[in-house]
Amino acid sequence: MATPSRKPARRGRQPRRRRRGLRLFGLLFRLGLLVAVAVGLGAVLYGIHLDELVYTKFEGKRWALPARVYGRPLELYVGRPLSVQQLTGELQRLGYRDESGAGSVGTWHVDGAQVLVHNRAFRFWDGVEPQRRLRIGLSDGVILDLTDADSGAPIALARLDPALIASIYPTHNEDRVLLRREQLPPLLIKTLLAVEDRKFYQHLGIDPKGILRAAIENLSAGRTVQGASTLTQQLVKNFYLTQERTLERKLNEAYMAVLLERRYSKDEILTAYANEVYLGQDGSRAIHGFGLASQFYFNRNLNELDVPQTALLVGILKGPSEYNPRRRPEKVLERRNLVIDLMAYHQIISRDEAEQAKQAPLGLREGGARPSGDYPAFIQLVRRQLQRDYREEDLRSEGLRIFTTLDPLTQSQVEGAVRERLPQLDEQRKFPPGTLETAVVVTSVAQGEVLALVGARDTDYAGFNRALDAVRPIGSLIKPVVYLSALERPEQYSLVTSIPDTPVSLRAGADWWEPQNYDRKVHGNVPLYRALAKSYNLATVNLGLDLGVNEVADTLNRLGAMRRIDRVPAMLLGSVSLSPVEVAQVYQTIAAGGFRAPLRTIREVLDASGRPLNRYPLAVEPVVGADAAFLTQWAMRKVVEQGTATWLGSRLPGGLVVAGKTGTTNELRDSWFAGFSGDRVVVAWVGRDDNKPTRLTGSSGALRLWGDIMATIEAQSLDLTPPGDIVVADACGSTGIPFSRDHVGVCGAGAEEDMLEAEEPPAVAAEPDEPAPRPAWRSGGSGGASNPFLSDFYGN
Numbered sequence: 001m002a003t004p005s006r007k008p009a010r011r012g013r014q015p016r017r018r019r020r021g022l023r024l025f026g027l028l029f030r031l032g033l034l035v036a037v038a039v040g041l042g043a044v045l046y047g048i049h050l051d052e053l054v055y056t057k058f059e060g061k062r063w064a065l066p067a068r069v070y071g072r073p074l075e076l077y078v079g080r081p082l083s084v085q086q087l088t089g090e091l092q093r094l095g096y097r098d099e100s101g102a103g104s105v106g107t108w109h110v111d112g113a114q115v116l117v118h119n120r121a122f123r124f125w126d127g128v129e130p131q132r133r134l135r136i137g138l139s140d141g142v143i144l145d146l147t148d149a150d151s152g153a154p155i156a157l158a159r160l161d162p163a164l165i166a167s168i169y170p171t172h173n174e175d176r177v178l179l180r181r182e183q184l185p186p187l188l189i190k191t192l193l194a195v196e197d198r199k200f201y202q203h204l205g206i207d208p209k210g211i212l213r214a215a216i217e218n219l220s221a222g223r224t225v226q227g228a229s230t231l232t233q234q235l236v237k238n239f240y241l242t243q244e245r246t247l248e249r250k251l252n253e254a255y256m257a258v259l260l261e262r263r264y265s266k267d268e269i270l271t272a273y274a275n276e277v278y279l280g281q282d283g284s285r286a287i288h289g290f291g292l293a294s295q296f297y298f299n300r301n302l303n304e305l306d307v308p309q310t311a312l313l314v315g316i317l318k319g320p321s322e323y324n325p326r327r328r329p330e331k332v333l334e335r336r337n338l339v340i341d342l343m344a345y346h347q348i349i350s351r352d353e354a355e356q357a358k359q360a361p362l363g364l365r366e367g368g369a370r371p372s373g374d375y376p377a378f379i380q381l382v383r384r385q386l387q388r389d390y391r392e393e394d395l396r397s398e399g400l401r402i403f404t405t406l407d408p409l410t411q412s413q414v415e416g417a418v419r420e421r422l423p424q425l426d427e428q429r430k431f432p433p434g435t436l437e438t439a440v441v442v443t444s445v446a447q448g449e450v451l452a453l454v455g456a457r458d459t460d461y462a463g464f465n466r467a468l469d470a471v472r473p474i475g476s477l478i479k480p481v482v483y484l485s486a487l488e489r490p491e492q493y494s495l496v497t498s499i500p501d502t503p504v505s506l507r508a509g510a511d512w513w514e515p516q517n518y519d520r521k522v523h524g525n526v527p528l529y530r531a532l533a534k535s536y537n538l539a540t541v542n543l544g545l546d547l548g549v550n551e552v553a554d555t556l557n558r559l560g561a562m563r564r565i566d567r568v569p570a571m572l573l574g575s576v577s578l579s580p581v582e583v584a585q586v587y588q589t590i591a592a593g594g595f596r597a598p599l600r601t602i603r604e605v606l607d608a609s610g611r612p613l614n615r616y617p618l619a620v621e622p623v624v625g626a627d628a629a630f631l632t633q634w635a636m637r638k639v640v641e642q643g644t645a646t647w648l649g650s651r652l653p654g655g656l657v658v659a660g661k662t663g664t665t666n667e668l669r670d671s672w673f674a675g676f677s678g679d680r681v682v683v684a685w686v687g688r689d690d691n692k693p694t695r696l697t698g699s700s701g702a703l704r705l706w707g708d709i710m711a712t713i714e715a716q717s718l719d720l721t722p723p724g725d726i727v728v729a730d731a732c733g734s735t736g737i738p739f740s741r742d743h744v745g746v747c748g749a750g751a752e753e754d755m756l757e758a759e760e761p762p763a764v765a766a767e768p769d770e771p772a773p774r775p776a777w778r779s780g781g782s783g784g785a786s787n788p789f790l791s792d793f794y795g796n
Helices: 007-059 084-093 186-196 208-221 231-239 247-263 266-276 289-298 307-318 329-345 351-358 376-386 392-397 408-428 475-487 528-533 537-547 549-559 569-573 580-591 626-641 702-712 788-794
Strands: 067-070 107-111 114-118 122-124 127-129 133-139 142-148 164-168 174-176 278-282 285-288 401-404 437-444 450-454 498-501 506-508 511-513 524-527 602-606 612-615 659-664 670-676 680-687 726-731 734-740
Touching: 084 107, 084 114, 084 133, 084 408, 164 376, 174 289, 186 231, 186 266, 186 307, 186 329, 231 247, 231 266, 247 266, 266 289, 278 289, 278 307, 285 289, 289 307, 307 329, 307 351, 329 351, 376 401, 376 450, 376 602, 408 437, 408 450, 408 702, 437 580, 437 702, 450 580, 475 528, 475 537, 475 549, 475 569, 475 580, 475 626, 475 659, 475 670, 498 528, 498 537, 524 528, 528 537, 528 626, 537 549, 537 569, 549 569, 549 580, 580 626, 580 670, 580 680, 626 659, 626 726, 626 734, 659 702, 670 702, 680 702
Parallel strands: 067 401, 174 285
Antiparallel strands: 067 164, 107 114, 114 133, 122 127, 133 142, 278 285, 401 602, 437 450, 437 680, 498 524, 506 511, 602 612, 659 670, 670 680, 726 734
């Protein structure tokens, strides 16, 4: 019998194996398909997440913008006192450059007796100042003619763009100047795309050919020699991602670049890039965007840059640290010239233009876009006033535009006077250089605006601000307040009323307060105005005691002193301690004819879109009678003409009428002068931080600095026209004395003597307002701290 064949059995197993294989393949296929679907779904979901991230940040508040703080603009009008040197100096501070014909924006040129200025357009709170060429005719320090240089039309008023004096930066210290697409110069855009992304307007966010080309170059070189990131990818990296070099970040960067291009136009992406890109470091402040970089490196607006400057900005994009033009100028020059060659290669400029541009220096400007250190003392006062109305977070992030009252021209002149006078005072008193310190406040009479502020002899010092925080005894600066209090009683006191300059002795427990005149003399009965002009201590104390210490203190408060006052007799000779700013407020009210206007540093605040926010209008309140204020001013003029400030007669311009008062505290620790013209109030203090004697009187110290300042700043004479209720009459043995209309002849005993008799001014070493170097409470000098025992005895 034949053996059965096994072949059919093998044929039966093979189909089963195939079926198992097919089932396994099907299972793996379905599993792979499921994984692919899951991965695809995950990628889609992740893409939705990234797309939401792209949209949310790009549509929301993209940047925390610092508050910009501006000084007041230089106003030009016919009749304004202004010299060619002052005008060109201000233009240079604003970053204008000298160019023949002033054909470009941001340029000026002196043309004989005229100055051509091509001003920048600027948006103020009350409208836009247009860009135009101005022709300014000046002669003998005055503007005689102001016209449009192109049309010849007369111009009533033109304003230069205001100086940016500070920025209040975000917490992370990024700074930028935001620009719109139309503000990006075509030269910059063409150069940027030629160097960084030639296919920008063709690709969809990534450039596959560029990636392949860069990969081949890098593999051939064995290192990274060429990048392939588009501008869109660079924006994504800077705007959304970290700087880490990982595959995950690169994938995210590419994915988000495609999503960004899907949502936004090329111009929107290009504008965001131009505002975001990092271009350097200024200490702890990061410089972002071409708008700020142009100001930082060249102190010019972006639309004012020429070919080599544009090439430099684009060149340092490769590495702002490696290509830092201030640290590595030779390397940056080489990089800039390479960019210029690329500009010529891509026919952005001609070859001749390129060769000429390569010969230009880097043209860097020191101090460009670095306003935070220019006026630190003034900015401290601004910030204190801003903090009453705005949160610190808003100041750091909302892009507010703050227009202040600072007059850069006046500030410059004050700083120049400080730099020149303080070393002289050190040398005269044989102090080591830098021993004496100072503070100065300048305000406008009519508006109560702070025009200039110095808080230290080092005007760039951002530390202790003596103008705001040095609370010192004011000495004889209190005396006009005493005499004003008397003149508010016209039925009892006039300028020629006799005041007893006789000894005073007040007992307080076991001690006695016995003030003396500086010259140790007793002058008997003296007319009221002369007692102030000569700064007689005894006459002032007798008058103040007759009025009442409380009444004098109330007058001081009405004039603007806000702090608590120890109401003791020593107050009458200046034991009151105030800061220079507080003194300026008091004298401001006297200068303004009895109308108190709280000192202000802020004029307007706009939001980032230019809409007005808080307004800071002039707030004026009558607190002192106009008659009494005028009579006090008249007496303070005699301080300058016949009294302790006669030195000013040889320092000030002829015909400038001013009024003021010297002040010195015990042991010659503080030297003061406060005074005013028709439109300016200036307060100057000189002293030492260690409170040791300065060996300076008010006349030999602060008065000299005050005179230097008033001789250089723009100022008008005091108006000598009396108010309607004041008449000028001959009475009480005197001629040409102003009186309240119904009280001519309020004279008092001893008024028959000639009260206008001129006297020789005393020597500096024996000025009558200065105290003797004895204990403050006992000497009765024109200042010093009040005796605590007397304070307790007389109460508050």
